[in-house]
Structure formats: C-alpha cells, structure tokens
Amino acid sequence: MSAVTQLYIYPIKSVMGIPQHQAQVSFSGLLHDRRYMLIDMEGKFITARQFPALSLVHALPSTTDVLTLTHQQMPESLILRPSSFSDHYLSTQIWGDDVAGRWVDQHADEWFSQLLNTPVKLVFFGDKSARYTSRRPDQPVAFADGYPFLLANEASLGELNRTALEQTDMRQFRPNIVVAADTPFIEDSWHRIRIGTVEFENVKPCVRCVFTTLNPQTAERSPNGEPLRTLSKFRRWEKKGVTFGINLVALNEGIIEQGDKVEVLTWREPEQYQDLR
Structure with a gap:
C-alpha cells in the first residue's frame, strides 16, 4: 500500500519549496503553486x-x-x-x-x-492569464514547466541512491506529491490513482534537467553531475531524456493531505528502460 508522505508548493517558479500538511487541489495545480x-x-x-x-x-x-x-x-x-x-x-x-x-x-x-x-x-498568474498542457490541452496549468502536478516515490529515490556516486535529496526533484511505495518506479505503471477524494491521471514520465543537480541547501551544482549521471544509466527514455517521477493532471478538485492512501484505479504499460549500471 502506498501513502502520501510529503506535499510541497513552490509559490514562485524556482524558489524553495514550502512543505504542506494539507493542500487544495485545483485543475491548474495545488493552491498557490x-x-x-x-x-x-x-x-x-x-x-x-x-x-x-x-x-x-x-x-x-x-x-x-x-x-x-x-x-x-x-x-x-x-x-x-x-x-x-x-x-x-x-x-x-x-x-x-x-x-x-x-x-x-x-x-x-x-x-x-x-x-x-x-x-x-x-x-x-492573474485572472487574465491562461495556459494549457500540451498532451492534454483541455487541462490548465500555471507557471509549472509543463504539467500541474509532479509525483515522486521514495522507493525510486532509494533505488537511485543505491548506485549513485552521491546521495540525492528528494527536494532536488521538486515534487508536489511524495509517496512511499513498496516498489521502486511502480508509479510508472499507475494510470489513474485516487488520493483522498481527488483522482489523478498519469500523463507521462517527467524528463529531468540540470536543475536537479543543485544542492537544495547551498545551490551548488553536484561535482559528479548527480543525479543525472546515474539516471542516464538506467532511466533514459528513448531520445526524450532521463526521467524521474510522473506528471499528473487532476480529474476533479478537492483536498489531499499527508497520510492519505494512494489507491490505484487503473494500470498502464510503463515505458521501457535499459539498465546499464
């Protein structure tokens, strides 16, 4: 059984995340994110x-x-x-x-x-601002990179850190929703999930960039290029890039909070990766 362990909002794009015990879900993202x-x-x-x-x-x-x-x-x-x-x-x-x-x-x-x-x-992002996601053009998004929600799994981070040259902090991936699941990267197989009263759909894996190499406490870049260096060895998605976490859209609005169970409603065939570690 999976459950929510952390929630974050980032009021201004790129600034430090603010932990939340409870968060209001709108179609365009968590409130104030x-x-x-x-x-x-x-x-x-x-x-x-x-x-x-x-x-x-x-x-x-x-x-x-x-x-x-x-x-x-x-x-x-x-x-x-x-x-x-x-x-x-x-x-x-x-x-x-x-x-x-x-x-x-x-x-x-x-x-x-x-x-x-x-x-x-x-x-x-005011009343006259409008923006929509690319794969789901009916779904609004504010100033997030591409989709209103990013979910990451603690077990997946553990698998990354198992073979990486240095330990990566979950904050480097800047997720909105962090879950604890039994299996690394099981989230790739989730199609629709329910957290609290809110249903989400997995749109695609999240392709990661150099931002993830910044130390969340010092803003210094990893001297080893981690976590991208290790992710490139076992999470390279065709020609799109290396991935960690999944991009979600909300199918309804509501409240989610730490401790909520993650119920998998439907499953999907995950992307295929070659492990070269």
Missing part, C-alpha cells in the same frame, strides 16, 4: 537553471495570499500582496507558450534584479 515567475526584458522565463541563487529564496506565507520573501544575500525581505499589484499584463514566454502575466510592481523587480545582478521582472 507556481503562481509567480521571473522573466527577462524580452519576456522569456527565468529559472534557477541559469540563476541558482533563486533556489535559495525562502517564501513564507503570512496570510492566505501574502508572501514574505527572504534570501541570505538580501538585507531586506520582500512582501508580495496581490491586492496591490499592477493591473498591467506583460507578454511572457514559457517553454514556447505565450502567456499574459500580471506585472507585480517595480519594487519586486528591483529586489530580484539586485539578487540576480541582472534586470528581471516578476509576474503573477
């Missing part, structure tokens, strides 16, 4: 892939939708209040998708520009 994004002066999205310092920005919710941001390099915190944001929307691009993002304000731009030492703007 990846509702903000940084863009450059041309409107293209910015992440910790280019600016690792972003991954050490700590977001502390103080009320329902107000965030206080801190970073060890910044002398002052930044408070984000959606009620005071600009009404102006900017044209942005994320993985080829054109999305209208609500501009936050000049103060937020200056705070992040100082942190990253490059001019950037902060945008919010």
Whole structure:
C-alpha cells in the first residue's frame, strides 16, 4: 500500500519549496503553486537553471495570499500582496507558450534584479492569464514547466541512491506529491490513482534537467553531475531524456493531505528502460 508522505508548493517558479500538511487541489495545480515567475526584458522565463541563487529564496506565507520573501544575500525581505499589484499584463514566454502575466510592481523587480545582478521582472498568474498542457490541452496549468502536478516515490529515490556516486535529496526533484511505495518506479505503471477524494491521471514520465543537480541547501551544482549521471544509466527514455517521477493532471478538485492512501484505479504499460549500471 502506498501513502502520501510529503506535499510541497513552490509559490514562485524556482524558489524553495514550502512543505504542506494539507493542500487544495485545483485543475491548474495545488493552491498557490507556481503562481509567480521571473522573466527577462524580452519576456522569456527565468529559472534557477541559469540563476541558482533563486533556489535559495525562502517564501513564507503570512496570510492566505501574502508572501514574505527572504534570501541570505538580501538585507531586506520582500512582501508580495496581490491586492496591490499592477493591473498591467506583460507578454511572457514559457517553454514556447505565450502567456499574459500580471506585472507585480517595480519594487519586486528591483529586489530580484539586485539578487540576480541582472534586470528581471516578476509576474503573477492573474485572472487574465491562461495556459494549457500540451498532451492534454483541455487541462490548465500555471507557471509549472509543463504539467500541474509532479509525483515522486521514495522507493525510486532509494533505488537511485543505491548506485549513485552521491546521495540525492528528494527536494532536488521538486515534487508536489511524495509517496512511499513498496516498489521502486511502480508509479510508472499507475494510470489513474485516487488520493483522498481527488483522482489523478498519469500523463507521462517527467524528463529531468540540470536543475536537479543543485544542492537544495547551498545551490551548488553536484561535482559528479548527480543525479543525472546515474539516471542516464538506467532511466533514459528513448531520445526524450532521463526521467524521474510522473506528471499528473487532476480529474476533479478537492483536498489531499499527508497520510492519505494512494489507491490505484487503473494500470498502464510503463515505458521501457535499459539498465546499464
């Protein structure tokens, strides 16, 4: 039997995750997950892939939708209040998708520009923002890379760490939902699952990038290129890349929480991988 052990939201794309005991599921993702994004002066999205310092920005919710941001390099915190944001929307691009993002304000731009030492703007996924997933174009998604939910399995992490040159922390994969299952990578075979009252569908394996090599405490890259180095030996998915975790869409809305059982409603034929370890 599998069960949920951890839940995370990432209010701003690439910043530190916030653990949740309970989370509200909407079709576009967990409540407050990846509702903000940084863009450059041309409107293209910015992440910790280019600016690792972003991954050490700590977001502390103080009320329902107000965030206080801190970073060890910044002398002052930044408070984000959606009620005071600009009404102006900017044209942005994320993985080829054109999305209208609500501009936050000049103060937020200056705070992040100082942190990253490059001019950037902060945008919010507002009422006029819209984006949909590629394989399921009827399913909305905010500023997450491609799909509204990422699920990872502790047993799969254990199998990765068993033969890796160094130990990988689950936080490096930035999941929304972490489960404890008896079998490594059994999640590949899940088609539809139920957690609490919410049903999810497995759309595809999650292809991983260099972001996973960042230490979640220091933002330094792994000197051994882990976990990508080891994943490339036994989790290479054809020509698409190396995978860990599964991308989900929600089939209804509701509440999920730590300790909820994962009920497998239907199964699927998993992708095939060659183990070259």
